[in-house]
Amino acid sequence: MTKFKVIHFKNDCISCGACAAINPDFWSLDEDGVAHLKGSKEVEGQWELIIESIADMASNKETEDACPAQVIKVEEVEE
């Protein structure tokens, strides 16, 4: 099964809130107003979440497109 990785370059997030507004299943704002990718883990300074559903990939692709700071990336994971 194809897997996807959602990556958040949190250090460059500008706290606009667009991700949490359009995709609250995956995105929220923490108490400092910085976006948080729900269920993600920090890997070498960026936050990552593996997803397997095409629908989840599509919703996060939309979120990637909506992020004005371009700090969200969705990529296919090579098995």
Ligand code: SF4
């Ligand atoms: S849309 Fe991008 S810049 Fe705005 S809060 Fe979310 S991750 Fe940060």
